[in-house]
Amino acid sequence: MDSTWVNTSLDLNINPLNATTPKKESKEGDFIAGFGRQPVKEENSVLVEELARISTENKKLTDMLTVLCENYNSLQKNFVDLMRKKAEKELLPSSRKRKAESEDYSNMITINNNGTTESSSSDELDSTKKPKETIKTKISRVLRTDPSDTSLVVKDGYQWRKYGQKVTRDNPSPRAYFKCSFAPSCPVKKKVQRSAEDPSILIATYEGDHNHTNLSQTELSLGSTNRGSIPIATPLRASAGTAATVTPAKNEVEDTEAPAIQKILAQQMASSLTRDPNFTAALAAAISGRLNQTRIEKL
DNA sequence: CGCTTTTGACCAGCGC
DNA sequence: GCGCTGGTCAAAAGCG
Ligand SMILES: [Zn+2]
Numbered sequence: 001m002d003s004t005w006v007n008t009s010l011d012l013n014i015n016p017l018n019a020t021t022p023k024k025e026s027k028e029g030d031f032i033a034g035f036g037r038q039p040v041k042e043e044n045s046v047l048v049e050e051l052a053r054i055s056t057e058n059k060k061l062t063d064m065l066t067v068l069c070e071n072y073n074s075l076q077k078n079f080v081d082l083m084r085k086k087a088e089k090e091l092l093p094s095s096r097k098r099k100a101e102s103e104d105y106s107n108m109i110t111i112n113n114n115g116t117t118e119s120s121s122s123d124e125l126d127s128t129k130k131p132k133e134t135i136k137t138k139i140s141r142v143l144r145t146d147p148s149d150t151s152l153v154v155k156d157g158y159q160w161r162k163y164g165q166k167v168t169r170d171n172p173s174p175r176a177y178f179k180c181s182f183a184p185s186c187p188v189k190k191k192v193q194r195s196a197e198d199p200s201i202l203i204a205t206y207e208g209d210h211n212h213t214n215l216s217q218t219e220l221s222l223g224s225t226n227r228g229s230i231p232i233a234t235p236l237r238a239s240a241g242t243a244a245t246v247t248p249a250k251n252e253v254e255d256t257e258a259p260a261i262q263k264i265l266a267q268q269m270a271s272s273l274t275r276d277p278n279f280t281a282a283l284a285a286a287i288s289g290r291l292n293q294t295r296i297e298k299l
Numbered sequence: 300c301g302c303t304t305t306t307g308a309c310c311a312g313c314g315c
Numbered sequence: 316g317c318g319c320t321g322g323t324c325a326a327a328a329g330c331g
Contacts, residue, residue, distance in 0.1 A: 161302090161303060163324075164305095164322065164323060165304095165305080165306075166320085169319090169320070169321090175321085177323075191322095
């Protein structure tokens, strides 16, 4: 689970808060050393000016960071979509009966309420038999929403129409079935079910692929809108823990398929994200660059 | 009036 | 075959 691929050490050097503070101090020291005899007033004004400058810079950096985070998120989303499409096209649409529907979590992405994407990819392979399986793209997310009902239409950017609800045997809470009603011919379906252990967690399983322009890209819960103060420092660690605890609820197989380097990439980048929420942007840049390379090589 | 939610019926796999 | 179970349909109800 450790990130061997992605160099996580990036963030440690670039962290704006830690970087700016000592910088300021050092300059302060220089000023004091150089102009220690200057009148206090002048020195004070200089310091104030410096502080203002630093503040502006910090704000600028924060904004940049926010933008980068948003870019990264959208990019990652696009990446996942692309991966899904590719897998879907590679594996021909054969019988779409329930028969071969061995749940292939080609990538299992967990998203908590902050919009941070963690992932514990698990390739459910059919070790038993079944040469060909109908890989309908199936992504299951774990998102945290303790508010009352499952029935609320989870605002994930699409418009869903509920068409069924059943009680499953292994889970006391009912499972709701949704269908994308944004476009008449959008085959995307979604199942939402509350987690068995934590009743404050919903597990949504998306299935299919939208064939309409995803408008409302904005309301994807990006918790990084607070510009003016701390960039994005949120209790990600804890939520990561819970998500990790919840995730293995389903059956995961521990082997990772060889052909899917991208899978590992996604995993790694997500885990790195989890690890260092403060500097997703740097990671995003690095990963996206590397990711493009890999994708080009692969395609 | 058009939409969504509700909810029981219905159907298809699967195990026996 | 039968029963169980997960997924879908569709009529009715609800809502703005
Ligand atoms: Zn859709």
